[in-house]
Amino acid sequence: MSLPAQAFFISRVIDSRLDQSNVGMAKKGVGNVRKMAEMANSLSHEITALCNRSLPPAAGKKAIILKVTEFKVQEESQGYTERATAEVALSFLYESSPGRYLSLIDLSSEQESKGMEVTGKHDDNLVAAIRDCMLQFSELNFDELASQATPVSAQELDTQVSEPEETPDYAILRDSVIRQGAYRSFKEFCDNAPGITEPLSIKRVPLTSKTWKGTDDITLYTLDANGQKKLLKDVWGFSAGKETYIFHQGDYYPLERLGNSYTFYGRVTAFEPYKVNAATLAVGALGGAVGTMAFMTGGTSRPPNSKGKFVLDMRTGQAVDQQKDQYRKVPDSQGSANLVVYYYDTKTEPEAQLQLSLTDQIYSAVRDMPVNSSVELIWPEVRDSLSIWVNDSGESQLDFLPKGKQTTYLSCRPRSKNPADGIEIRIVEKMEADFYLNKIKSIQAKKSRK
Secondary structure, three states: OOOOOOEEEEEEEEEOOOOOOOOEEEEEEEEEEEEEEOOOOOOOHHHHHHHHOOOOOOOEEEEEEEEEEEEEEEEEEOOEEEEEEEEEEEEEEEEEEEEEEEEEEEEEEEEEEEEEOHHHHHHHHHHHHHHHHHHHHHOOOOOHHOOOOOOEEHHOOOOOOOOOOOOOHHHHHOOOOOOOOOOOOHHHHHOOOOOOOOOOOEEEEEEEOOOOOOOEEEEEEEEEEOEEEEEOOOOOEEEEEOOOEEOOOOEEEOOOOOOEEEEEEEEOOEOEOOOOOOOEEEEOOOOOOOOEEEEEEEEEOOOOOOOEEEOOOOOOOEEEEOOHHHOOOOOOOOOOOOEEEEEEEOOOOOOOOEEEEEEOOOOEEEEEOOEEEEEEEEEEEOOOOOOEEEEEOOOOEEEEEOOOOOEEEEEEEEEOOHHHEEEEEEEEEEHHHHHHHHHHHHHHHHHOOO
Protein backbone atom coordinates (compact mmCIF):
# COMPACT_ATOMS: atom_id res chain seq x y z
CA MET A 1 0.00 0.00 0.00
CA SER A 2 1.84 3.06 -1.27
CA LEU A 3 1.23 6.25 0.70
CA PRO A 4 3.06 9.58 0.85
CA ALA A 5 4.75 10.48 4.13
CA GLN A 6 2.18 11.27 6.81
CA ALA A 7 2.18 12.98 10.21
CA PHE A 8 0.48 9.96 11.83
CA PHE A 9 0.85 6.23 12.23
CA ILE A 10 -1.55 3.47 13.29
CA SER A 11 -0.79 2.34 16.83
CA ARG A 12 -3.66 -0.11 17.22
CA VAL A 13 -6.44 -1.69 15.16
CA ILE A 14 -9.70 -2.84 16.79
CA ASP A 15 -12.13 -5.09 14.94
CA SER A 16 -15.52 -3.66 15.92
CA ARG A 17 -17.68 -5.37 13.30
CA LEU A 18 -20.85 -6.95 14.63
CA ASP A 19 -20.27 -10.09 12.57
CA GLN A 20 -16.61 -11.10 12.63
CA SER A 21 -17.18 -14.59 11.21
CA ASN A 22 -16.55 -13.57 7.60
CA VAL A 23 -15.73 -10.70 5.27
CA GLY A 24 -18.55 -11.14 2.77
CA MET A 25 -19.35 -13.34 -0.18
CA ALA A 26 -17.46 -14.26 -3.33
CA LYS A 27 -18.04 -16.61 -6.23
CA LYS A 28 -15.81 -19.51 -7.05
CA GLY A 29 -15.43 -22.16 -9.70
CA VAL A 30 -17.01 -22.85 -13.06
CA GLY A 31 -20.52 -22.59 -11.67
CA ASN A 32 -19.75 -19.34 -9.82
CA VAL A 33 -20.82 -20.94 -6.58
CA ARG A 34 -21.27 -18.39 -3.81
CA LYS A 35 -18.75 -18.85 -0.99
CA MET A 36 -18.34 -17.12 2.32
CA ALA A 37 -14.97 -15.37 2.54
CA GLU A 38 -13.01 -15.35 5.78
CA MET A 39 -9.66 -14.14 7.02
CA ALA A 40 -7.03 -16.75 7.77
CA ASN A 41 -5.65 -14.57 10.57
CA SER A 42 -7.32 -11.88 12.64
CA LEU A 43 -8.35 -8.78 10.75
CA SER A 44 -6.73 -6.55 13.39
CA HIS A 45 -3.40 -8.28 12.94
CA GLU A 46 -3.47 -8.03 9.15
CA ILE A 47 -4.39 -4.34 8.96
CA THR A 48 -1.84 -3.49 11.67
CA ALA A 49 0.89 -5.21 9.67
CA LEU A 50 -0.17 -3.41 6.51
CA CYS A 51 -0.21 0.00 8.19
CA ASN A 52 3.09 -0.52 10.01
CA ARG A 53 4.83 -1.00 6.69
CA SER A 54 3.11 1.85 4.87
CA LEU A 55 2.92 4.27 7.83
CA PRO A 56 5.91 3.42 10.02
CA PRO A 57 5.87 4.70 13.62
CA ALA A 58 8.20 7.59 14.35
CA ALA A 59 8.79 10.18 17.01
CA GLY A 60 6.64 13.28 16.59
CA LYS A 61 3.89 11.49 14.68
CA LYS A 62 0.35 11.20 16.02
CA ALA A 63 -0.55 7.70 17.22
CA ILE A 64 -3.96 6.92 15.71
CA ILE A 65 -6.25 4.07 16.74
CA LEU A 66 -8.42 2.49 14.06
CA LYS A 67 -11.77 0.85 14.71
CA VAL A 68 -12.92 -1.30 11.79
CA THR A 69 -16.71 -1.07 11.55
CA GLU A 70 -17.11 -2.55 8.07
CA PHE A 71 -14.85 -4.72 5.96
CA LYS A 72 -16.45 -6.85 3.28
CA VAL A 73 -16.29 -8.00 -0.31
CA GLN A 74 -18.94 -9.24 -2.68
CA GLU A 75 -19.41 -10.28 -6.29
CA GLU A 76 -22.30 -10.08 -8.68
CA SER A 77 -22.84 -11.13 -12.28
CA GLN A 78 -23.93 -8.56 -14.83
CA GLY A 79 -24.58 -10.33 -18.10
CA TYR A 80 -21.27 -11.57 -19.43
CA THR A 81 -19.24 -9.54 -16.96
CA GLU A 82 -18.74 -9.61 -13.20
CA ARG A 83 -18.45 -6.86 -10.63
CA ALA A 84 -16.40 -7.10 -7.44
CA THR A 85 -16.82 -4.55 -4.68
CA ALA A 86 -15.02 -3.91 -1.41
CA GLU A 87 -16.47 -1.76 1.36
CA VAL A 88 -14.33 -0.52 4.24
CA ALA A 89 -15.43 1.78 7.08
CA LEU A 90 -12.95 3.00 9.70
CA SER A 91 -13.25 5.14 12.83
CA PHE A 92 -10.16 7.23 13.66
CA LEU A 93 -9.43 7.79 17.35
CA TYR A 94 -6.66 9.45 19.34
CA GLU A 95 -5.46 8.96 22.94
CA SER A 96 -5.30 12.56 24.16
CA SER A 97 -4.04 11.53 27.62
CA PRO A 98 -3.59 8.18 29.38
CA GLY A 99 -6.94 6.40 29.36
CA ARG A 100 -8.75 9.27 27.58
CA TYR A 101 -9.64 8.96 23.92
CA LEU A 102 -11.15 11.17 21.25
CA SER A 103 -13.30 9.91 18.41
CA LEU A 104 -12.02 12.08 15.58
CA ILE A 105 -14.00 11.03 12.51
CA ASP A 106 -15.60 8.08 10.70
CA LEU A 107 -14.49 7.51 7.11
CA SER A 108 -15.46 4.95 4.51
CA SER A 109 -14.60 3.91 0.98
CA GLU A 110 -16.04 1.60 -1.65
CA GLN A 111 -13.92 0.28 -4.49
CA GLU A 112 -14.94 -1.88 -7.42
CA SER A 113 -13.56 -3.84 -10.34
CA LYS A 114 -15.30 -5.17 -13.42
CA GLY A 115 -14.32 -7.88 -15.86
CA MET A 116 -14.94 -11.39 -17.07
CA GLU A 117 -13.41 -12.83 -13.88
CA VAL A 118 -13.05 -10.58 -10.84
CA THR A 119 -12.38 -12.94 -7.93
CA GLY A 120 -8.70 -12.05 -8.08
CA LYS A 121 -9.52 -8.35 -7.65
CA HIS A 122 -10.75 -8.53 -4.06
CA ASP A 123 -7.28 -7.97 -2.61
CA ASP A 124 -6.64 -4.89 -4.74
CA ASN A 125 -10.07 -3.45 -3.92
CA LEU A 126 -9.67 -3.88 -0.16
CA VAL A 127 -6.23 -2.34 -0.10
CA ALA A 128 -7.43 0.53 -2.30
CA ALA A 129 -10.32 1.17 0.09
CA ILE A 130 -8.02 1.24 3.13
CA ARG A 131 -5.63 3.54 1.29
CA ASP A 132 -8.47 5.87 0.32
CA CYS A 133 -9.57 6.18 3.95
CA MET A 134 -6.00 7.00 4.99
CA LEU A 135 -5.70 9.66 2.32
CA GLN A 136 -9.03 11.19 3.31
CA PHE A 137 -7.82 11.42 6.91
CA SER A 138 -4.47 12.90 5.91
CA GLU A 139 -6.19 15.81 4.15
CA LEU A 140 -8.05 16.88 7.30
CA ASN A 141 -6.80 19.30 9.95
CA PHE A 142 -5.97 17.27 13.03
CA ASP A 143 -6.34 20.15 15.50
CA GLU A 144 -9.79 21.01 14.17
CA LEU A 145 -10.88 17.37 14.41
CA ALA A 146 -9.59 17.11 17.99
CA SER A 147 -11.38 20.29 19.07
CA GLN A 148 -14.71 18.92 17.84
CA ALA A 149 -14.13 15.26 18.77
CA THR A 150 -16.38 13.17 20.97
CA PRO A 151 -14.71 11.83 24.16
CA VAL A 152 -14.59 8.03 24.39
CA SER A 153 -13.88 5.97 27.51
CA ALA A 154 -11.47 3.06 27.56
CA GLN A 155 -14.43 0.71 27.99
CA GLU A 156 -16.23 2.16 24.97
CA LEU A 157 -13.09 1.87 22.90
CA ASP A 158 -13.27 -1.91 22.78
CA THR A 159 -17.00 -2.27 22.27
CA GLN A 160 -18.51 -3.23 18.96
CA VAL A 161 -19.73 -0.61 16.56
CA SER A 162 -23.28 -0.74 17.93
CA GLU A 163 -25.67 -2.94 19.75
CA PRO A 164 -27.62 -5.34 17.53
CA GLU A 165 -30.63 -3.58 16.12
CA GLU A 166 -34.11 -4.96 16.45
CA THR A 167 -35.22 -7.12 13.56
CA PRO A 168 -36.90 -4.90 10.95
CA ASP A 169 -40.60 -5.31 10.36
CA TYR A 170 -40.20 -7.39 7.21
CA ALA A 171 -43.18 -8.60 5.20
CA ILE A 172 -41.75 -12.13 5.17
CA LEU A 173 -42.08 -12.15 8.98
CA ARG A 174 -45.45 -10.45 9.02
CA ASP A 175 -47.47 -11.85 6.11
CA SER A 176 -49.56 -14.97 6.59
CA VAL A 177 -49.19 -16.02 2.93
CA ILE A 178 -45.77 -16.50 1.36
CA ARG A 179 -45.84 -15.63 -2.34
CA GLN A 180 -44.56 -18.25 -4.76
CA GLY A 181 -41.62 -17.48 -7.01
CA ALA A 182 -37.84 -17.09 -6.96
CA TYR A 183 -35.99 -14.40 -5.01
CA ARG A 184 -33.16 -12.65 -6.78
CA SER A 185 -31.91 -11.08 -3.55
CA PHE A 186 -32.26 -11.15 0.22
CA LYS A 187 -34.29 -7.94 -0.03
CA GLU A 188 -36.89 -9.63 -2.26
CA PHE A 189 -37.13 -12.41 0.32
CA CYS A 190 -37.62 -9.92 3.17
CA ASP A 191 -40.26 -8.04 1.16
CA ASN A 192 -42.11 -11.29 0.34
CA ALA A 193 -41.88 -10.11 -3.26
CA PRO A 194 -40.15 -12.67 -5.52
CA GLY A 195 -38.79 -10.94 -8.60
CA ILE A 196 -39.19 -14.07 -10.73
CA THR A 197 -42.86 -15.01 -10.84
CA GLU A 198 -42.94 -17.40 -13.81
CA PRO A 199 -44.14 -20.92 -12.95
CA LEU A 200 -41.39 -22.98 -11.37
CA SER A 201 -40.43 -26.58 -12.09
CA ILE A 202 -38.53 -28.30 -9.31
CA LYS A 203 -36.47 -31.41 -10.00
CA ARG A 204 -35.87 -33.41 -6.84
CA VAL A 205 -33.37 -36.24 -6.56
CA PRO A 206 -33.48 -38.01 -3.17
CA LEU A 207 -30.13 -38.13 -1.40
CA THR A 208 -29.17 -41.54 -0.05
CA SER A 209 -26.10 -40.87 2.11
CA LYS A 210 -26.48 -41.40 5.84
CA THR A 211 -25.94 -37.71 6.54
CA TRP A 212 -28.49 -36.41 4.04
CA LYS A 213 -31.05 -39.22 3.84
CA GLY A 214 -34.58 -37.78 3.71
CA THR A 215 -33.51 -34.65 1.80
CA ASP A 216 -33.35 -33.87 -1.90
CA ASP A 217 -30.85 -32.49 -4.35
CA ILE A 218 -32.83 -29.70 -6.06
CA THR A 219 -32.52 -28.20 -9.52
CA LEU A 220 -34.76 -25.21 -10.25
CA TYR A 221 -36.30 -24.30 -13.60
CA THR A 222 -38.80 -21.75 -14.90
CA LEU A 223 -41.52 -22.72 -17.38
CA ASP A 224 -42.42 -20.55 -20.36
CA ALA A 225 -45.86 -20.31 -22.01
CA ASN A 226 -45.09 -23.44 -24.04
CA GLY A 227 -44.06 -25.43 -20.99
CA GLN A 228 -40.38 -25.34 -21.93
CA LYS A 229 -37.94 -25.50 -19.04
CA LYS A 230 -35.12 -23.02 -18.47
CA LEU A 231 -32.48 -23.57 -15.80
CA LEU A 232 -32.66 -20.86 -13.17
CA LYS A 233 -29.34 -19.47 -11.93
CA ASP A 234 -28.12 -16.68 -9.67
CA VAL A 235 -31.05 -16.65 -7.28
CA TRP A 236 -31.07 -16.12 -3.53
CA GLY A 237 -33.79 -18.72 -2.99
CA PHE A 238 -37.38 -19.55 -3.87
CA SER A 239 -40.80 -20.25 -2.41
CA ALA A 240 -42.90 -23.20 -3.52
CA GLY A 241 -45.84 -22.15 -1.37
CA LYS A 242 -45.63 -24.39 1.67
CA GLU A 243 -41.83 -24.43 1.71
CA THR A 244 -39.25 -21.71 1.25
CA TYR A 245 -35.67 -22.48 0.25
CA ILE A 246 -32.35 -20.68 0.44
CA PHE A 247 -29.51 -21.22 -2.03
CA HIS A 248 -26.39 -21.72 0.08
CA GLN A 249 -22.94 -23.02 -0.88
CA GLY A 250 -24.24 -24.34 -4.20
CA ASP A 251 -27.38 -26.14 -2.97
CA TYR A 252 -30.98 -25.40 -1.97
CA TYR A 253 -32.04 -25.98 1.65
CA PRO A 254 -35.51 -25.59 3.23
CA LEU A 255 -35.86 -22.69 5.65
CA GLU A 256 -37.64 -23.08 8.98
CA ARG A 257 -39.18 -20.13 10.82
CA LEU A 258 -37.70 -19.55 14.26
CA GLY A 259 -39.14 -16.49 15.99
CA ASN A 260 -38.10 -13.44 13.99
CA SER A 261 -35.56 -15.35 11.96
CA TYR A 262 -35.07 -18.51 9.91
CA THR A 263 -32.82 -21.52 10.32
CA PHE A 264 -31.74 -24.33 8.04
CA TYR A 265 -29.45 -27.33 7.99
CA GLY A 266 -26.88 -27.07 5.23
CA ARG A 267 -23.59 -28.39 4.05
CA VAL A 268 -20.58 -26.97 5.84
CA THR A 269 -17.29 -26.63 4.02
CA ALA A 270 -13.84 -27.27 5.35
CA PHE A 271 -11.12 -24.69 5.00
CA GLU A 272 -10.20 -24.26 1.38
CA PRO A 273 -7.74 -21.46 0.67
CA TYR A 274 -9.58 -18.72 -1.13
CA LYS A 275 -6.80 -18.13 -3.60
CA VAL A 276 -6.98 -14.42 -3.98
CA ASN A 277 -3.99 -13.31 -6.06
CA ALA A 278 -2.48 -16.81 -6.48
CA ALA A 279 -2.34 -18.41 -3.04
CA THR A 280 -3.20 -15.59 -0.66
CA LEU A 281 -3.72 -11.90 -0.49
CA ALA A 282 -0.17 -11.53 0.68
CA VAL A 283 2.94 -9.41 0.88
CA GLY A 284 3.29 -8.49 -2.77
CA ALA A 285 -0.38 -7.76 -3.33
CA LEU A 286 -0.45 -5.44 -0.36
CA GLY A 287 2.40 -3.34 -1.63
CA GLY A 288 4.90 -4.73 0.84
CA ALA A 289 2.73 -5.37 3.86
CA VAL A 290 4.22 -7.61 6.49
CA GLY A 291 2.19 -10.75 7.10
CA THR A 292 -0.44 -12.47 5.04
CA MET A 293 -4.05 -11.56 4.46
CA ALA A 294 -5.83 -14.66 3.16
CA PHE A 295 -9.43 -15.42 2.34
CA MET A 296 -10.94 -18.73 3.30
CA THR A 297 -14.18 -20.45 2.49
CA GLY A 298 -15.86 -22.41 5.22
CA GLY A 299 -13.97 -22.43 8.49
CA THR A 300 -13.77 -25.82 10.20
CA SER A 301 -11.80 -29.02 10.10
CA ARG A 302 -14.95 -30.93 9.22
CA PRO A 303 -15.16 -32.91 5.98
CA PRO A 304 -17.14 -31.15 3.23
CA ASN A 305 -20.08 -33.57 3.50
CA SER A 306 -20.82 -32.57 7.10
CA LYS A 307 -24.17 -31.08 8.08
CA GLY A 308 -24.40 -27.93 10.15
CA LYS A 309 -27.11 -25.67 11.52
CA PHE A 310 -27.28 -22.13 10.20
CA VAL A 311 -29.25 -19.13 11.42
CA LEU A 312 -30.22 -16.43 8.93
CA ASP A 313 -29.23 -12.99 10.21
CA MET A 314 -32.29 -10.93 9.26
CA ARG A 315 -30.32 -7.67 9.40
CA THR A 316 -27.56 -8.69 7.00
CA GLY A 317 -28.85 -11.73 5.12
CA GLN A 318 -25.82 -13.78 6.11
CA ALA A 319 -26.14 -17.42 7.10
CA VAL A 320 -24.24 -17.89 10.37
CA ASP A 321 -22.79 -21.31 11.15
CA GLN A 322 -23.84 -22.04 14.73
CA GLN A 323 -21.04 -24.55 15.36
CA LYS A 324 -18.16 -22.65 13.84
CA ASP A 325 -16.67 -21.18 17.01
CA GLN A 326 -15.87 -24.54 18.57
CA TYR A 327 -13.68 -25.33 15.58
CA ARG A 328 -11.82 -22.03 15.75
CA LYS A 329 -9.88 -22.66 18.96
CA VAL A 330 -6.32 -22.75 17.73
CA PRO A 331 -3.58 -24.49 19.74
CA ASP A 332 0.00 -23.28 19.82
CA SER A 333 2.10 -23.93 16.75
CA GLN A 334 4.48 -26.91 16.80
CA GLY A 335 6.41 -25.68 13.76
CA SER A 336 6.10 -26.61 10.10
CA ALA A 337 5.83 -30.13 8.69
CA ASN A 338 6.70 -31.72 5.38
CA LEU A 339 4.11 -33.96 3.70
CA VAL A 340 4.75 -36.33 0.79
CA VAL A 341 1.65 -37.87 -0.78
CA TYR A 342 1.67 -40.40 -3.62
CA TYR A 343 -1.09 -41.98 -5.70
CA TYR A 344 -0.08 -45.37 -7.10
CA ASP A 345 -2.29 -47.71 -9.14
CA THR A 346 -1.20 -49.70 -12.20
CA LYS A 347 -4.63 -51.24 -12.82
CA THR A 348 -6.66 -48.09 -13.46
CA GLU A 349 -6.93 -45.98 -16.60
CA PRO A 350 -3.84 -43.85 -17.36
CA GLU A 351 -6.01 -40.70 -17.39
CA ALA A 352 -7.41 -41.35 -13.90
CA GLN A 353 -6.86 -38.75 -11.23
CA LEU A 354 -8.09 -37.86 -7.77
CA GLN A 355 -8.59 -34.59 -5.95
CA LEU A 356 -6.69 -34.42 -2.71
CA SER A 357 -7.86 -32.06 0.04
CA LEU A 358 -6.00 -31.36 3.26
CA THR A 359 -7.12 -29.03 6.02
CA ASP A 360 -6.70 -28.08 9.62
CA GLN A 361 -8.29 -25.19 11.50
CA ILE A 362 -6.30 -22.51 9.68
CA TYR A 363 -4.57 -23.77 6.54
CA SER A 364 -5.57 -26.04 3.71
CA ALA A 365 -4.47 -27.27 0.32
CA VAL A 366 -6.26 -28.79 -2.66
CA ARG A 367 -4.35 -30.73 -5.33
CA ASP A 368 -5.40 -32.64 -8.44
CA MET A 369 -3.23 -35.77 -8.58
CA PRO A 370 -2.99 -37.88 -11.76
CA VAL A 371 -2.57 -41.59 -11.19
CA ASN A 372 1.03 -42.61 -10.49
CA SER A 373 2.19 -39.24 -9.30
CA SER A 374 3.31 -37.64 -6.06
CA VAL A 375 3.17 -34.23 -4.45
CA GLU A 376 5.20 -32.63 -1.69
CA LEU A 377 3.66 -29.97 0.56
CA ILE A 378 5.11 -27.90 3.35
CA TRP A 379 2.45 -27.41 6.03
CA PRO A 380 3.14 -23.92 7.46
CA GLU A 381 2.24 -24.62 11.08
CA VAL A 382 1.24 -27.78 12.90
CA ARG A 383 -1.29 -26.82 15.57
CA ASP A 384 -3.85 -29.60 15.62
CA SER A 385 -4.81 -32.76 13.78
CA LEU A 386 -4.89 -32.48 10.00
CA SER A 387 -7.65 -34.02 7.88
CA ILE A 388 -7.07 -35.46 4.43
CA TRP A 389 -9.68 -36.84 2.04
CA VAL A 390 -10.06 -37.57 -1.66
CA ASN A 391 -12.64 -36.70 -4.29
CA ASP A 392 -14.72 -34.38 -2.09
CA SER A 393 -15.86 -37.25 0.11
CA GLY A 394 -15.74 -37.48 3.86
CA GLU A 395 -15.77 -41.29 3.68
CA SER A 396 -12.18 -41.64 2.41
CA GLN A 397 -10.73 -39.57 5.19
CA LEU A 398 -7.76 -39.80 7.50
CA ASP A 399 -7.17 -37.59 10.54
CA PHE A 400 -3.63 -37.45 11.84
CA LEU A 401 -1.18 -35.20 13.68
CA PRO A 402 1.96 -34.51 11.61
CA LYS A 403 5.22 -34.29 13.48
CA GLY A 404 6.62 -30.78 13.32
CA LYS A 405 9.87 -30.37 11.38
CA GLN A 406 9.61 -33.96 10.07
CA THR A 407 8.31 -35.61 6.90
CA THR A 408 5.07 -37.58 6.94
CA TYR A 409 4.48 -40.00 4.05
CA LEU A 410 0.93 -40.67 2.90
CA SER A 411 -0.19 -43.39 0.51
CA CYS A 412 -3.30 -43.19 -1.70
CA ARG A 413 -4.09 -46.59 -3.21
CA PRO A 414 -7.25 -48.53 -4.16
CA ARG A 415 -8.82 -50.47 -1.30
CA SER A 416 -9.38 -53.46 -3.58
CA LYS A 417 -9.61 -54.49 -7.22
CA ASN A 418 -13.17 -53.18 -7.24
CA PRO A 419 -13.08 -49.42 -8.08
CA ALA A 420 -16.35 -48.94 -6.18
CA ASP A 421 -14.47 -49.60 -2.93
CA GLY A 422 -12.66 -46.28 -3.36
CA ILE A 423 -9.24 -45.06 -2.28
CA GLU A 424 -7.52 -45.90 1.00
CA ILE A 425 -5.40 -43.21 2.63
CA ARG A 426 -2.80 -44.25 5.18
CA ILE A 427 0.45 -43.14 6.74
CA VAL A 428 3.44 -45.25 5.69
CA GLU A 429 7.05 -45.55 6.71
CA LYS A 430 9.77 -43.90 4.61
CA MET A 431 11.02 -47.26 3.32
CA GLU A 432 7.63 -48.19 1.88
CA ALA A 433 7.13 -44.70 0.49
CA ASP A 434 10.53 -44.73 -1.23
CA PHE A 435 9.68 -48.08 -2.86
CA TYR A 436 6.51 -46.74 -4.50
CA LEU A 437 7.96 -43.30 -5.25
CA ASN A 438 10.72 -45.04 -7.24
CA LYS A 439 8.08 -47.07 -9.08
CA ILE A 440 6.23 -43.84 -9.91
CA LYS A 441 9.45 -42.27 -11.21
CA SER A 442 9.99 -45.31 -13.43
CA ILE A 443 6.46 -45.10 -14.84
CA GLN A 444 6.83 -41.40 -15.55
CA ALA A 445 10.21 -41.94 -17.21
CA LYS A 446 8.68 -44.52 -19.57
CA LYS A 447 5.90 -42.08 -20.47
CA SER A 448 8.38 -39.32 -21.26
CA ARG A 449 10.29 -41.62 -23.66
CA LYS A 450 7.16 -42.41 -25.71
